Amino acid sequence: MHARHQWHRQFRANACRWTAPRESILDLLGRAKGHLSAKDIYAALYPSFPGLGLTTVYRTLELLHRLGIVQKVTSGDGQGRYELRSGQAKDHHHHLICTRCGRIVNYRDFVEEELELVRKTEEALAKKYDFVIQDHSIEFLGICGTCR
Amino acid sequence: MHARHQWHRQFRANACRWTAPRESILDLLGRAKGHLSAKDIYAALYPSFPGLGLTTVYRTLELLHRLGIVQKVTSGDGQGRYELRSGQAKDHHHHLICTRCGRIVNYRDFVEEELELVRKTEEALAKKYDFVIQDHSIEFLGICGTCR
DNA sequence: TTATAAATGAAAATGATTATCATTAACAAT
DNA sequence: ATTGTTAATGATAATCATTTTCATTTATAA
Numbered sequence: 589m590h591a592r593h594q595w596h597r598q599f600r601a602n603a604c605r606w607t608a609p610r611e612s613i614l615d616l617l618g619r620a621k622g623h624l625s626a627k628d629i630y631a632a633l634y635p636s637f638p639g640l641g642l643t644t645v646y647r648t649l650e651l652l653h654r655l656g657i658v659q660k661v662t663s664g665d666g667q668g669r670y671e672l673r674s675g676q677a678k679d680h681h682h683h684l685i686c687t688r689c690g691r692i693v694n695y696r697d698f699v700e701e702e703l704e705l706v707r708k709t710e711e712a713l714a715k716k717y718d719f720v721i722q723d724h725s726i727e728f729l730g731i732c733g734t735c736r
Numbered sequence: 737m738h739a740r741h742q743w744h745r746q747f748r749a750n751a752c753r754w755t756a757p758r759e760s761i762l763d764l765l766g767r768a769k770g771h772l773s774a775k776d777i778y779a780a781l782y783p784s785f786p787g788l789g790l791t792t793v794y795r796t797l798e799l800l801h802r803l804g805i806v807q808k809v810t811s812g813d814g815q816g817r818y819e820l821r822s823g824q825a826k827d828h829h830h831h832l833i834c835t836r837c838g839r840i841v842n843y844r845d846f847v848e849e850e851l852e853l854v855r856k857t858e859e860a861l862a863k864k865y866d867f868v869i870q871d872h873s874i875e876f877l878g879i880c881g882t883c884r
Numbered sequence: 885t886t887a888t889a890a891a892t893g894a895a896a897a898t899g900a901t902t903a904t905c906a907t908t909a910a911c912a913a914t
Numbered sequence: 915a916t917t918g919t920t921a922a923t924g925a926t927a928a929t930c931a932t933t934t935t936c937a938t939t940t941a942t943a944a
Contacts, residue, residue: 605911607921627900684861728857730867755892755940774932788893791893816932
């Protein structure tokens with residue numbers, strides 16, 4: 589599936605240009621199964637795109653995050669990880685994170701049930717604490733089998 | 737209320753010593769209303785404890801976290817923040833975080849309702865993904881009134 | 885009181901991320 | 915197709931939180 593046109597359009601609407609680094613980063617995120625860090629992306633793209641700079645990876649990820657195309661996860665070890673956000677409700681999930689190696693597992697168990705609760709909590713909080721709420725995250729932290 | 741004896745005992749049980757830096761950091765966390773970063777703590781303690789090193793603050797926080805005395809929150813701006821965990825069920829709460837300034841608000845709305853859901857999710861995940869789950873976090877991310 | 889291992893603090897090191905700036909390239913208007 | 919404007923890039927240096935190192939101090943068990 590190629591959301592490329594969608595992105596291209598969204599970029600134009602925000603006066604952002606469609607460039608080779610951006611395309612290949614989006615392409616990689618689309619192909620990737622899990623969550624990728626900036627360095628993961630840099631390393632994965634290097635063979636086919638040796639000119640790419642790590643700075644550009646960071647900048648692109650920040651742009652994609654700002655445009656809501658990508659979701660950022662920060663718990664775990666000290667580095668941010670990113671995944672494409674599908675927009676499909678069926679793909680809504682939360683995270684199970686290994687605090688030792690940083691591995692992130694997407695889970696979809698009970699998310700249906702969470703939804704209603706999240707919705708009303710979000711509404712109550714926004715009003716009560718004068719926040720514009722942009723996102724929520726539900727995470728379980730622990731140690732994965734490999735790290736034990 | 738002085739949980740000092742509790743902590744002292746817990747330290748001894750783990751072959752950790754009861755020292756001046758540790759006592760004053762715990763004391764500060766006990767008095768503090770919100771979440772404190774390592775630098776917050778360092779700065780707050782400096783006047784009465786000029787000898788204290790930032791390194792020790794980090795080390796102490798890590799120890800307290802390892803002993804389960806303190807909870808660590810990492811989203812928001814790039815720095816970790818810590819709060820004493822009370823152990824009282826009534827104090828169970830989640831976080832509303834301003835992604836611009838890092839401010840953390842504790843909320844207790846609907847936590848009761850979350851509890852059951854969290855419990856069964858945790859159990860299912862632990863089994864399904866072979867994780868030893870140590871903690872969970874539910875966060876809402878947004879921009880607070882002051883930052884807008 | 886003493887021996888020993890843990891804890892400390894100063895300084896340097898690390899690792900992720902961000903700022904700077906000269907150069908390059910996208911693309912709207914011609 | 916050409917060009918001018920401006921965003922994007924990449925190399926380098928800077929920043930900022932956190933860790934490591936190591937020589938010195940100190941808590942505490944014996």
